[in-house]
Amino acid sequence: xxxxxxxxxxxxxxxxxxxxxxxxxxxxxxxxxxxxxxxxxxxxxxxxxxxxxxxxxxxxxxxxxxxxxxxxxxxxxxxxxxxxxxxxxxxxxxxxxxxxxxxxxxxxxxxxxxxxxxxxxxxxxxxxxxxxxxxxxxxxxxxxxxxxxxxxxxxxxxxxxxxxxxxxxxxxxxxxxxxxxxxxxxxxxxxxxxxxxxxxxxxxxxxxxxxxxxxxxxxxxxxxxxxxxxxxxxxxxxxxxxxxxxxxxxxxxxxxxxxxxxxxxxxxxxxxxxxxxxxxxxxxxxxxxxxxxxxxxxxxxxxxxxxxxxxxxxxxxxxxxxxxxxx
Numbered sequence: 001x002x003x004x005x006x007x008x009x010x011x012x013x014x015x016x017x018x019x020x021x022x023x024x025x026x027x028x029x030x031x032x033x034x035x036x037x038x039x040x041x042x043x044x045x046x047x048x049x050x051x052x053x054x055x056x057x058x059x060x061x062x063x064x065x066x067x068x069x070x071x072x073x074x075x076x077x078x079x080x081x082x083x084x085x086x087x088x089x090x091x092x093x094x095x096x097x098x099x100x101x102x103x104x105x106x107x108x109x110x111x112x113x114x115x116x117x118x119x120x121x122x123x124x125x126x127x128x129x130x131x132x133x134x135x136x137x138x139x140x141x142x143x144x145x146x147x148x149x150x151x152x153x154x155x156x157x158x159x160x161x162x163x164x165x166x167x168x169x170x171x172x173x174x175x176x177x178x179x180x181x182x183x184x185x186x187x188x189x190x191x192x193x194x195x196x197x198x199x200x201x202x203x204x205x206x207x208x209x210x211x212x213x214x215x216x217x218x219x220x221x222x223x224x225x226x227x228x229x230x231x232x233x234x235x236x237x238x239x240x241x242x243x244x245x246x247x248x249x250x251x252x253x254x255x256x257x258x259x260x261x262x263x264x265x266x267x268x269x270x271x272x273x274x275x276x277x278x279x280x281x282x283x284x285x286x287x288x289x290x291x292x293x294x295x296x297x298x299x300x301x302x303x304x305x306x307x308x309x310x311x312x313x314x315x316x317x318x319x320x321x322x323x324x325x326x327x
Contacts, residue, residue, distance in 0.1 A: 009116045011035035011102040012109035012163040013298065013321060015194070016237050017172065018288050019212055019263075021157065025230040027172040028237045029163045030183070034319060037100030037113045039121060041091075059097035066118070067092060069151045081144040082124040105202025107290025111152040112160025115145055119165065129166040131180050138178050141165065153205065171241070183322070184243045192245065192324040193304040196289065196296040198317035199268050203293035208266055224262055232258065245302075249285070252300055256285040266292030274314065283307055 010031040017027020042056035067088045073079040088096075098117060102110040120126065123144075127137045145165070146158030162178075163170050171181040216222045232255045239248035260267070260275055266288055267275060275297070278284040284307045289298040296319075301307040304323065311318045 007117065007120050008036050008038045009113040009120070009164045010167060012112060012160050013196075014107075014159075014290055015240070015298065016233050016287075018290055018292075019209075020225070020230045020233050021159075021172065022209070022213070023226070023230065024174050026234045026237050027159070028169065028181075028240070029159060029172070030169045030322075031163055031167050032108060032321060034321070035100075035102040035108055037098050037102055037110070037117065039096060039117050040099045042095040042097055056095070056097040056099070059099075060092060060095060063096060063098060063114075063118075064089075064092050066114075066151055070148065073147065079144075079147055080140070081119070083119070083148075084122045084124055088118065088122045103202075103295075105204065106198075106295035107203060107205075107292075108296065109160040109164055111149060112145075112162075113164045115149045115152075115161035116165035119144065119148065119161070131166075131168050133166055133180070135177075135179055138162070138166070138170075138180075139176065142178065171237070181241060183240060190324055191301075191303045191305065193301055193307075193320055194322040195299045195301070195304075195307070196319040196321060197271070197274070197286070197299055197311070198296055198319070199271050199294050200317075201268065201294040203291055203295040205291040208291040208293045211265060221262070224258075229255070229258055229262070249300070249302060252285050252287075253279070256287050259287055263288060263292065268292075268294055271297060274316070283310060 010033050013030050013032045015028045015030060017025065017029070021027045042053065042060065067085055070079065070083050070088070071085045074083065074085060098114045100110060100113065102108050102113055104110045127133070127141055142158040142162050144158070145161035146156050149156035149158060149161055159170070159172065166180065168180040169183055170178055172178050216225060232251055235251040236248060236255055239251060256275070256279060260272075260279065275286045278286050278299070283303065284299050284301040286297050286299050289296045299307070304320070308318060
């Protein structure tokens with residue numbers, strides 16, 4: 001039998017490293033507990049449900065396709081882990097689905113959480129997650145999750161389900177150097193915060209990534225990515241982890257300006273003025289959250305109350321991710 005169905009898996013946020021990770025640059029990801037999902041049965045009526053019956057039926061159908069793909073991969077010896085697809089398929093006949101509050105197409109790892117949940121329940125030789133997981137096991141899990149999540153994205157790094165499964169921030173130095181890391185809250189003033197802004201429309205990762213790769217065929221654009229974007233990205237990560245607040249916001253401002261100028265096709269037109277206002281007012285700074293094109297934007301501020309008041313006036317959804325000095 002698989003594990004009980006009470007394990008909850010969170011969404012994820014790539015704080016830094018979107019697009020640059022394609023070129024094996026640094027990245028920093030965190031689990032986001034505001035959104036989460038869990039495997040459940042649609043005939044289990046003795047506990048509260050977040051979703052409705054139609055959602056459960058649709059999810060069950062998507063999981064059936066996933067199970068068929070995993071079975072195919074097993075037969076072709078292309079799956080790094082033995083997943084009990086027989087039990088998975090039997091549970092699907094009983095109404096198994098993935099109950100989730102993670103919005104799809106918003107860059108918050110909805111498929112990653114699903115993959116982590118399926119692995120946790122049906123892996124025959126499951127590696128335990130958590131803060132104590134070894135670097136060797138992290139890389140094993142990444143390979144397993146990459147093979148599994150390819151079903152949803154065509155090509156997956158495995159980072160999203162890895163973050164969801166381990167449930168701790170991950171520092172990615174390269175494809176073979178990944179470790180859990182802490183972000184010190186007490187080194188920042190009490191009003192500093194990280195937040196999300198809802199653009200109100202989903203994004204499509206595949207087309208945008210392909211577009212970015214095409215842009216990089218231009219030597220001038222590729223030079224901007226390698227000589228400016230990737231180094232700024234690394235500086236922001238190192239500043240954030242070490243608690244260097246002043247340097248962090250200086251480098252973040254430069255990164256936000258660079259994305260505003262050179263990632264125009266990834267920023268929806270109706271939020272470009274909001275992005276620019278943050279740069280001009282110095283109240284907040286925005287950057288892409290994932291591939292962009294929609295979904296959420298990622299924001300940083302040194303004065304959360306002021307930023308909250310500003311966005312209330314704009315009637316745009318703001319979700320706080322992380323507050324300094326708060327648990």
